Amino acid sequence: xxxxxxxxxxxxxLLGGSIGxxxxxxxxxxxVVGYFRTESKIALxxxxxxxxxxxxxxxEALKDSDFIILCxxxxxxxxxxxxLTKTKALITDxxxxxxxxAKAGQHLNFVGSHxxxxxxxxxxxxxxxxxxxxxxxxxxxxxxxxxHATAHIAEFWRRIGAKTIILxxxxxxxxxxxxxxxxxxxxxSLMAAVPANILSFAAGGLKDTTRxxxxxxxxxxxxxxxNKNNAMDAITAFxxxxxxxxxxxxxxxxxxxxxxLAKAKNKRAGLPQKS
Amino acid sequence: xxxxxxxxxxxxxLLGGSIGxxxxxxxxxxxVVGYFRTESKIALxxxxxxxxxxxxxxxEALKDSDFIILCxxxxxxxxxxxxLTKTKALITDxxxxxxxxAKAGQHLNFVGSHxxxxxxxxxxxxxxxxxxxxxxxxxxxxxxxxxHATAHIAEFWRRIGAKTIILxxxxxxxxxxxxxxxxxxxxxSLMAAVPANILSFAAGGLKDTTRxxxxxxxxxxxxxxxNKNNAMDAITAFxxxxxxxxxxxxxxxxxxxxxxLAKAKNKRAGLPQKS
Numbered sequence: 001x002x003x004x005x006x007x008x009x010x011x012x013x014l015l016g017g018s019i020g021x022x023x024x025x026x027x028x029x030x031x032v033v034g035y036f037r038t039e040s041k042i043a044l045x046x047x048x049x050x051x052x053x054x055x056x057x058x059x060e061a062l063k064d065s066d067f068i069i070l071c072x073x074x075x076x077x078x079x080x081x082x083x084l085t086k087t088k089a090l091i092t093d094x095x096x097x098x099x100x101x102a103k104a105g106q107h108l109n110f111v112g113s114h115x116x117x118x119x120x121x122x123x124x125x126x127x128x129x130x131x132x133x134x135x136x137x138x139x140x141x142x143x144x145x146x147x148h149a150t151a152h153i154a155e156f157w158r159r160i161g162a163k164t165i166i167l168x169x170x171x172x173x174x175x176x177x178x179x180x181x182x183x184x185x186x187x188x189s190l191m192a193a194v195p196a197n198i199l200s201f202a203a204g205g206l207k208d209t210t211r212x213x214x215x216x217x218x219x220x221x222x223x224x225x226x227n228k229n230n231a232m233d234a235i236t237a238f239x240x241x242x243x244x245x246x247x248x249x250x251x252x253x254x255x256x257x258x259x260x261l262a263k264a265k266n267k268r269a270g271l272p273q274k275s
Numbered sequence: 276x277x278x279x280x281x282x283x284x285x286x287x288x289l290l291g292g293s294i295g296x297x298x299x300x301x302x303x304x305x306x307v308v309g310y311f312r313t314e315s316k317i318a319l320x321x322x323x324x325x326x327x328x329x330x331x332x333x334x335e336a337l338k339d340s341d342f343i344i345l346c347x348x349x350x351x352x353x354x355x356x357x358x359l360t361k362t363k364a365l366i367t368d369x370x371x372x373x374x375x376x377a378k379a380g381q382h383l384n385f386v387g388s389h390x391x392x393x394x395x396x397x398x399x400x401x402x403x404x405x406x407x408x409x410x411x412x413x414x415x416x417x418x419x420x421x422x423h424a425t426a427h428i429a430e431f432w433r434r435i436g437a438k439t440i441i442l443x444x445x446x447x448x449x450x451x452x453x454x455x456x457x458x459x460x461x462x463x464s465l466m467a468a469v470p471a472n473i474l475s476f477a478a479g480g481l482k483d484t485t486r487x488x489x490x491x492x493x494x495x496x497x498x499x500x501x502n503k504n505n506a507m508d509a510i511t512a513f514x515x516x517x518x519x520x521x522x523x524x525x526x527x528x529x530x531x532x533x534x535x536l537a538k539a540k541n542k543r544a545g546l547p548q549k550s
Contacts, residue, residue, distance in 0.1 A: 219535035261492035
């Protein structure tokens with residue numbers, strides 16, 4: 001892959017910062033420019049080597065760029081895409097829902113990406129060049145013109161260590177509602193349900209189960225609201241599971257309960273070790 | 276604390292094995308004997324140094340013992356306690372529910388313990404002498420005669436690194452229903468709800484949230500069924516949380532949703548770092 005002339009990273013947090021570090025490490029661009037909402041964060045990103053320079057001027061960040069990567073929360077990605085009408089640059093994003101974004105990108109040289117490599121520990125401070133190593137990145141091309149852009153963006157992700165899978169935006173959102181959005185909804189709800197006066201008794205189980213409730217509220221509000229119908233379906237399916245186990249406990253149905261738990265355990269054992 | 280003459284560990288898995296290793300390391304007994312259901316597991320426990328010897332004969336394991344620690348699943352602890360009527364030894368257990376066990380122990384020199392140091396990775400193979408270091412151990416005396424036994428058992432746990440807190444068995448079970456049993460119920464239910472054909476898309480969030488769904492089905496069936504009413508109450512409280520977030524998503528109520536998520540995040544941030 002020929003290096004890009006200038007890559008613009010919009011939003012230099014955990015994902016944007018890690019992408020910048022990986023681009024520099026793998027020499028994938030002559031220049032990496034970061035777009036920031038506030039001046040105060042530019043210095044750290046430059047110091048850590050994630051970008052060559054940063055700016056709070058969107059126009060300046062985009063100028064002469066041949067690859068734009070949007071790494072802000074979904075609602076901000078949508079807003080920025082509406083301002084990108086004139087560029088011919090290759091464009092992707094790292095948003096966690098893809099249908100609304102694909103629609104916004106249909107007149108651009110755009111293919112959506114979703115690197116499954118986030119963390120509840122956001123910010124440039126947690127960024128690292130190997131964040132995507134052996135991770136999975138889902139690409140969600142939409143429309144007929146995107147074959148070339150898809151190949152180019154897939155190659156980019158592979159260069160920084162990710163395996164890529166191609167899905168429609170709709171399929172992506174239906175799947176992620178279960179594998180990512182529902183776990184977050186459950187973790188936030190669980191934390192909301194535990195009485196505040198007994199938190200000091202929390203052991204490993206509660207902590208693991210709710211680690212992702214430390215995630216960024218605005219980021220996840222965007223995700224749930226841009227994948228509303230799928231999220232509702234996933235919650236409904238989960239409510240049914242919960243009803244089942246509640247019924248088994250209420251009836252003191254030990255064989256039924258053990259069978260329910262064993263099936264869940266088997267399914268959990270089948271999760272990929274690293275994805 | 277004077278060393279015990281002979282400590283008997285009934286059930287030498289993760290907890291029993293770690294207790295054995297910690298007893299030996301801290302020289303808290305002249306002899307440590309393990310009771311096993313099957314011969315095959317004795318050799319490993321002896322080899323790892325968790326016990327001096329093992330036996331499949333319950334009578335032999337108890338003979339001349341002055342401290343008996345029951346470390347099997349709750350239903351087995353209850354069964355074993357019904358066979359302990361003649362002993363004057365100090366007795367404790369490591370079961371995760373305490374009301375039924377306290378009732379079974381009311382005519383014995385018994386005080387229940389619940390070390391908050393388990394893991395979904397069971398077995399002697401995962402045992403380690405420092406498992407209880409800086410962990411919390413809940414003691415649940417019941418009745419008036421137990422002050423001496425409570426002090427003695429508390430001292431034992433402190434010697435192997437745990438901080439101790441004293442609670443009634445009923446209070447213990449009401450609290451743990453939320454801080455431990457509910458997270459397990461939620462993790463098992465979440466795993467049950469995720470369609471099997473999309474498990475390969477699971478990333479960190481689903482994995483963390485369901486790690487404890489790898490726990491032992493029989494062990495947890497015992498826990499849920501011996502704490503049925505509290506578990507039902509906790510599920511009901513959680514269902515209400517879930518309904519709230521579902522309603523906020525359905526209504527696309529962004530400020531309400533962000534506020535719900537932020538409150539949950541704040542609560543999560545207040546969990547003890549190590550307990």
